[in-house]
Structure formats: C-alpha cells, structure tokens
Amino acid sequence: MNQKNITVKYIKSLGKEKSEANFDLLEKLYEEEFPIEIKREIVSSIGRQSNKSRVHDFIEKHAFQKSTYMELVYQMYRTTLYNYKSFEFKDLADRIEAFYNNEIIKKMKEFYFYDKKIYRTKKIDKIENPTVLVGDSAITLKKLPNECIQLIFTSPPYYNARQYSDYHSYNDYLQKMKEVLLECNRVLEDGRFIVINVSPVITKRPGREFESIRYPIHFDFHKLLTESGFSFIDEIIWIKPQYCVPNRNGGYEQTGKPLSYKPNCITESLLVYRKNANFLLDENIKKYPNKKNIDTEIDATNCWYINPKSDKNHPAVFPEELCRRVIKYYSFENDVVLDPFAGSGTFGRVAIKEHRVPVLCEINEDYVKTIIKGGNYDIRN
Numbered sequence: 001m002n003q004k005n006i007t008v009k010y011i012k013s014l015g016k017e018k019s020e021a022n023f024d025l026l027e028k029l030y031e032e033e034f035p036i037e038i039k040r041e042i043v044s045s046i047g048r049q050s051n052k053s054r055v056h057d058f059i060e061k062h063a064f065q066k067s068t069y070m071e072l073v074y075q076m077y078r079t080t081l082y083n084y085k086s087f088e089f090k091d092l093a094d095r096i097e098a099f100y101n102n103e104i105i106k107k108m109k110e111f112y113f114y115d116k117k118i119y120r121t122k123k124i125d126k127i128e129n130p131t132v133l134v135g136d137s138a139i140t141l142k143k144l145p146n147e148c149i150q151l152i153f154t155s156p157p158y159y160n161a162r163q164y165s166d167y168h169s170y171n172d173y174l175q176k177m178k179e180v181l182l183e184c185n186r187v188l189e190d191g192r193f194i195v196i197n198v199s200p201v202i203t204k205r206p207g208r209e210f211e212s213i214r215y216p217i218h219f220d221f222h223k224l225l226t227e228s229g230f231s232f233i234d235e236i237i238w239i240k241p242q243y244c245v246p247n248r249n250g251g252y253e254q255t256g257k258p259l260s261y262k263p264n265c266i267t268e269s270l271l272v273y274r275k276n277a278n279f280l281l282d283e284n285i286k287k288y289p290n291k292k293n294i295d296t297e298i299d300a301t302n303c304w305y306i307n308p309k310s311d312k313n314h315p316a317v318f319p320e321e322l323c324r325r326v327i328k329y330y331s332f333e334n335d336v337v338l339d340p341f342a343g344s345g346t347f348g349r350v351a352i353k354e355h356r357v358p359v360l361c362e363i364n365e366d367y368v369k370t371i372i373k374g375g376n377y378d379i380r381n
C-alpha cells in the first residue's frame, strides 16, 4: 500500500475490526517508518485486537527496546493497564514501570486506578464567613480543616528585602516558606490552584566593599512547591510601566562599559500550580454545573499589563486588578479563598467584592488592623 494512504483514520479503522489478518497488517506497519502520530495509532490499534496473547507478545517484544519512542511505550503501557486483571498483563505492566521508572508512567497508573467517587462524594467543611488568622501562618493554618479552601493567592515575604521580615539566612527563609506551603497543600481542595506572586530580590550590601546578593526567589519556589505536593501549570508575567520601577540604567548610561549593564525590572511572576490530584481538572469544574464568568473580556496571553499600587499602610500591596483577575480565572463564586501572607488584606477586599469568602493570615498586628477595616471578619488568634 502507498505510504501516503496510511492515515491515522485508516489505522483507527484497522483497530476497530478485530481479525488475525488485521493484526498481521498492523504488525507489519509497525516495522515501517511513519510519523510518530501514525505509529502511536498503530500501537493503540494493536492493543485493541482481541487476540490478547498476541497483544501481550507484541508489547513484550517492543516495550523494552531502547529504540522504542517513549510515546509508543506509553501506549503499550496503557494497554497493559486496560488488561490489568490478567496476571500476564499485570506482570508486564510492573516490569515496564520498573524498567523506565518514569513519572508519566507512574501518573498513568495513579489516574487509571483512582476512583473518582472519592473526590465527587467527599464532604468538605465550609467556612461561611470572612476570617482572619492572626499569627504565623505555618501555625495558624493548622486550625483549618483539610481541603476547605478552593484557591490560594499570595505574595510571600521577599526574604529580607522589607522591614516586615528578617530571617537569619536564605535557607531559613526557604524552610519557613516550605512549612507554610505544606499547610497550604493540606487545606487546599484536591486539584485546585495556588498562585504565588514572587520576583527576584536583592538585599542591601553590608558596605561598599561587599557585593550585594540577588536571589532568584521564583526559581527556588518551583522546588518548594513541587516538594509540597503541587504541579506546575503556568507562569504569568505581571508587567508594569517602566516609570513605576527603580531605574538601574544609571551606571551603564554614564560609563557605557559592558558588564555594568542592569536592565530595569518591570516584571514579576505569578507562579500558577495545581494541587496534585489523580483526576483531570474537568472533575473540579463539574462541581459547578451552572456557573461561568459572564464577562467576555479575556486576557489571552500570559503577559498581564497592570500598574503597581502603593499604600501608606503597607510597603508591598497587590494592585486590586491583579487579585480580580486571579479570582476570576481560578475560582468560582462562593468559593473560599486564602491568602496566607495577607499584609493589608487587598486580596480579601477584592474577594468579598467578587462574592468569594476570604481567609487571610497575617503575623503583624498593625496590618491586621488594616485588614479588618476592609470587611466584616471573624478573627482567630
């Protein structure tokens, strides 16, 4: 047959019809050179054939060859899962897992065996009123039940860049962030989002003879988040007008010397992660059958142009627009939303306006006073 006539649709049709002749043809086609999507369909169609002993032998023969593309191995492994009740296929599945020790294969197994009823019927304790937890969020969050929160948005302290935080070392700082993130993971509903606003910081140098240290906090947060049970989804870049940020061009402008160049930093990151779950996001969305955003305006790219905000009560507040967008895209009305480093409580104020129930944690009592001016909060010490 002319190679050009071999399409995904054609292979699918071979898969639907179960016969030894089709099996022969599919095996022959597997040995030929085709684009990966066709090869993938060939493997999948072989998996659907009714002669299971022959399917088993095909997988046994090809799954452990180093030259087999991983995409094809995944299809072979998928077939072993569908036939897992048979001892031979279970054994084959176990051997493929051990041979590759691959994260996608592990996730396939978790997804395949997860009983969706567990999530669908899980009872959650609903927090009914806006709440402030006063104190260290690594401790105060322990007062919340498991999985009572549907969205977390926060801007953590930026190491020692501001007066309100003072850690003995960067490692101490990361350790504290991890403690809070682990609690965030416990209180967040499975499969829901955590969004962290961070950017690199520089700490003041102790004297002119010493170099300052610049910390790429957002890179380190990836490790902290994944170790705390979250998976990476997106990075949204918050872009500010240049006139709003400190000018770092001065030195280079004066001297023109290479190496002295320092660009003005007009971006911050919003790290979007999902709490690990053994089911698709569709399951989370299905819990809200009649709800959707009615405004048609959409931020089509991961670059959000928003002016920063300054505030007399706090040195690093969120612009309300940033909170509004995060709330709009990552939560539904009446959801309970958490900011574990709430500062002046901007997120809480916007959450109330957008008909969500905020839970805010803040360690500094002066900031707590500002928070409670912005809403009718239950306060827990």
Ligand SMILES: C[S@@+](CC[C@H](N)C(=O)[O-])C[C@H]1O[C@@H](n2cnc3c(N)ncnc32)[C@H](O)[C@@H]1O
Pocket: 135, 136, 137, 138, 154, 155, 156, 157, 158, 164, 165, 314, 316, 317, 318, 340, 341, 342, 343, 344, 345, 346, 347, 361, 362, 363, 364, 367
């Ligand atoms: C970057 S600010 C958040 C500002 C906030 N987004 C706003 O709009 O006002 C971080 C806040 O976390 C608070 N904080 C630092 N460590 C904390 C901890 N362990 N527990 C609770 N709050 C903490 C600080 O006091 C500070 O107000």
